[in-house]
């Protein structure tokens with residue numbers, strides 16, 4: 254902790270004298286002032302009496318980062334370090350009281366944390382009308398962009414789309430991975446910008462991010478390898494295709510698309526389209542209702558490892574759009590015809606491996 258209470262006043266560890274009567278602002282237990290050679294001064298609970306409010310163990314990165322973030326966000330409003338919210342038993346690393354707008358709670362996350370804890374803390378802040386902002390430390394900055402980061406921390410910011418925020422203590426800069434999405438082959442993408450000041454964050458992304466190039470040969474060779482290794486996710490899809498006489502490596506190019514999705518789509522839009530189409534053309538009827546398509550879309554979304562929600566967003570609209578586009582593509586290519594009650598199958602969709 255950077256702040257303790259001495260005789261009913263908050264004291265910053267940077268300016269604190271050595272004495273024995275500091276207490277924790279949250280739990281009111283005794284805390285001691287610590288100095289290190291590599292660490293800026295901070296207050297610590299006694300090991301036998303840890304804080305009752307969950308907070309991150311102090312590391313040089315966490316201590317330095319909190320102060321740097323307080324400087325970075327200073328123009329946004331009045332900053333308080335380690336603001337305690339007794340109502341939800343939480344302590345924000347930095348608190349920004351913005352004039353005439355909801356306050357912001359900055360969480361500088363350096364240590365591992367489980368999704369349900371991120372969710373609980375986020376909902377706790379939201380319940381109080383506070384906007385939480387998760388900013389990630391070096392442990393997370395080294396990770397490859399993927400579901401694990403997105404599930405917990407990806408949020409929408411004006412001008413940046415769906416994004417992740419990282420604070421680099423050494424460079425004293427904010428990294429923002431922005432406009433995150435998945436391409437149709439399931440790969441995760443986004444732009445990366447390094448920001449030196451709050452004005453740049455408020456301004457939003459200045460350059461469009463490049464369109465993805467879909468590398469089908471690479472995608473196929475990964476699929477083949479995963480099938481060979483019997484990777485659970487890929488195997489689950491193949492197990493649904495096999496009884497229909499199809500193979501994952503033979504997905505018809507008629508289903509190819511350059512559409513992007515929110516990054517909740519598991520193995521990606523193309524595999525989902527293939528699975529929906531395979532099941533649709535295997536129906537024991539020529540007439541397909543909207544309810545049937547809904548059912549297939551949901552079932553196949555689960556099979557491709559799609560996720561219904563993250564801490565910050567839900568899939569609903571994306572799945573709706575994906576469904577509409579698939580049906581429109583199948584109609585425009587003459588496989589389906591629109592009818593009063595839905596669609597009628599005009600001709601079968603051939604898979605290359607079949608004869």
Ligand SMILES: [Zn+2]
Nearest residue numbers: 277279280304
């Ligand atoms: Zn405490």
